[in-house]
Amino acid sequence: MPLLKKSVVCIAAAAALLGCASSGTTTTSSAGAAESTGQPGLVVLVVVDQLRADLLDRYGDLFTGGFKRLRTEGHSYVNASHAHGVTVTAAGHATLSTGSFPSRHGIIANGWYEQSGGKWVPVENIDDTTVKIIGFPKAKGASPVHLMRSGLAEWVAASNPASIVASVSGKDRGAIQPAAHAKKGYVYWFEGEFGRFVTSTYYRDSDPSWVTQFNSTVIPKYRADSVWNVSVPEAMRSRADRDSSKWEADGVNIAFPHRFASPEGAKVDYWVWFENTPAADALTLDMAEQAVTSLKLGSDAAPDFLNVSLSVTDRVGHRFGPLSLEQMDNLRRLDRELGEFFTFLDNKVGKGRYVVVLSADHGTMDAPEDLIARGEAGHRPTAAEIRALDSLRAIADSNPDKKAAARDLAAALKKLPIIGDAWTKEELAAATSDSLAVLMQRSMYPGRESGRFSRQGVEIRFVPGLYGPPRGSGHGSVYWYDRHVPLIFMGAGISAGQDTFPARTVDFAPTAAAILGIKYPSDLDGRVLPDVVSR
Numbered sequence: 112m113p114l115l116k117k118s119v120v121c122i123a124a125a126a127a128l129l130g131c132a133s134s135g136t137t138t139t140s141s142a143g144a145a146e147s148t149g150q151p152g153l154v155v156l157v158v159v160d161q162l163r164a165d166l167l168d169r170y171g172d173l174f175t176g177g178f179k180r181l182r183t184e185g186h187s188y189v190n191a192s193h194a195h196g197v198t199v200t201a202a203g204h205a206t207l208s209t210g211s212f213p214s215r216h217g218i219i220a221n222g223w224y225e226q227s228g229g230k231w232v233p234v235e236n237i238d239d240t241t242v243k244i245i246g247f248p249k250a251k252g253a254s255p256v257h258l259m260r261s262g263l264a265e266w267v268a269a270s271n272p273a274s275i276v277a278s279v280s281g282k283d284r285g286a287i288q289p290a291a292h293a294k295k296g297y298v299y300w301f302e303g304e305f306g307r308f309v310t311s312t313y314y315r316d317s318d319p320s321w322v323t324q325f326n327s328t329v330i331p332k333y334r335a336d337s338v339w340n341v342s343v344p345e346a347m348r349s350r351a352d353r354d355s356s357k358w359e360a361d362g363v364n365i366a367f368p369h370r371f372a373s374p375e376g377a378k379v380d381y382w383v384w385f386e387n388t389p390a391a392d393a394l395t396l397d398m399a400e401q402a403v404t405s406l407k408l409g410s411d412a413a414p415d416f417l418n419v420s421l422s423v424t425d426r427v428g429h430r431f432g433p434l435s436l437e438q439m440d441n442l443r444r445l446d447r448e449l450g451e452f453f454t455f456l457d458n459k460v461g462k463g464r465y466v467v468v469l470s471a472d473h474g475t476m477d478a479p480e481d482l483i484a485r486g487e488a489g490h491r492p493t494a495a496e497i498r499a500l501d502s503l504r505a506i507a508d509s510n511p512d513k514k515a516a517a518r519d520l521a522a523a524l525k526k527l528p529i530i531g532d533a534w535t536k537e538e539l540a541a542a543t544s545d546s547l548a549v550l551m552q553r554s555m556y557p558g559r560e561s562g563r564f565s566r567q568g569v570e571i572r573f574v575p576g577l578y579g580p581p582r583g584s585g586h587g588s589v590y591w592y593d594r595h596v597p598l599i600f601m602g603a604g605i606s607a608g609q610d611t612f613p614a615r616t617v618d619f620a621p622t623a624a625a626i627l628g629i630k631y632p633s634d635l636d637g638r639v640l641p642d643v644v645s646r
Contacts, residue, residue: 158204158419164471464603475584
């Protein structure tokens with residue numbers, strides 16, 4: 112189990128960046144041959160939030176469960192990536208969901224600004240004041256109202272009246288964006304504030320009995336565990352950073368064990384603390400299993416879709432970094448949990464009746480301190496550097512000639528050591544030969560501004576290896592470390608092997624639709640991956 116026993120800077124080649132069609136090399140094996148070549152009845156998308164692809168290689172020989180099975184039985188695109196520039200959770204999930212870039216589906220970030228009444232107002236990607244959270248009417252409503260394209264879940268729901276869509280996650284956006292606009296879908300996310308899985312009236316008027324029972328009987332069992340101890344054997348721990356780096360977490364509670372009953376957890380509710388431990392993903396997988404059982408997913412001829420978005424890797428990565436002992440421990444626990452989940456699918460749905468796909472919403476950069484220790488570029492901006500950015504923005508805001516202000520701002524930003532490049536909106540829109548600029552274009556949507564200088568008419572990229580907060584690590588850049596994610600297909604009719612073709616996350620949705628034999632829009636940015644779909 113995770114905590115409880117679960118029973119109860121390198122930039123890719125321009126061809127990969129721009130998604131140019133080119134053949135990859137596939138190394139195949141006989142492992143994982145499906146027991147049935149019939150049409151699968153269920154596609155399961157597993158999104159591990161912040162799972163950078165190379166972490167599967169880093170700890171590959173230590174995995175014994177789900178990651179190992181995916182790597183040995185699945186068709187793995189080792190050069191897969193997000194092909195857009197703002198690499199954050201909501202944008203990544205929506206891109207996987209729709210087969211379109213953020214410039215078309217509109218979810219350019221977790222939040223952005225829009226003009227309203229002559230003022231810029233903040234907008235969160237799932238906020239919707241027209242709906243309510245079931246059981247908590249005073250909480251902010253949530254729905255896919257800001258998603259501007261249809262998604263795989265909708266295509267599945269439209270393909271057959273008996274088709275079912277379910278989506279579960281540790282985050283609201285991890286459940287909602289993959290479910291797209293599939294009303295009547297079973298879309299649930301764990302809300303730490305309430306200590307239960309919730310949904311909104313966008314999808315249904317009340318919780319089904321199986322959700323109510325899960326919330327009342329399964330979740331309380333996780334409350335008994337308030338300590339996260341390291342499970343990595345001593346002999347393996349040298350593969351990770353030492354467990355005492357001052358740039359981790361709050362700079363004080365930086366080493367195992369992590370306890371709720373301590374200063375580390377004293378200022379937060381138990382469930383908020385719990386969300387940052389591996390047990391939260393175990394709970395999400397429990398919920399996914401309950402959905403499969405209660406909804407009988409994959410049990411008939413109608414195609415079904417299940418999204419499972421696992422959030423802990425992102426939360427651990429932000430606090431402790433991708434190379435931390437905490438992240439190593441988390442991934443080994445998740446490997447075991449996924450192994451149990453796949454065995455459950457074998458027994459409940461049946462081998463040859465489902466396809467599982469592993470991916471991530473984005474990658475992450477190593478902590479600047481780790482980069483520096485390896486002799487690579489790594490930097491946390493100083494207070495003076497941040498003041499310089501703020502000063503330039505204030506100067507731009509004071510100039511009534513907005514076009515001239517944008518040109519001057521872009522020119523001034525380019526002179527700063529922490530800025531890799533800066534473009535006015537017009538310059539960025541016209542760029543064709545700069546592959547990084549093209550990636551940034553794909554993260555721009557009319558009327559929505561998310562960048563630090565977007566409202567001033569300028570888009571930027573920071574230099575590689577820069578991370579703003581004083582501790583931890585993160586993502587969001589255009590660089591390969593933030594875009595490189597797993598894309599592994601495993602299951603019915605799919606041959607095992609590693610494939611060097613530069614697949615993109617926009618390819619998931621049309622490929623999954625082709626696997627299920629359903630119709631999908633003809634104008635997607637993604638394409639069907641032929642080495643996965645043979646029918």
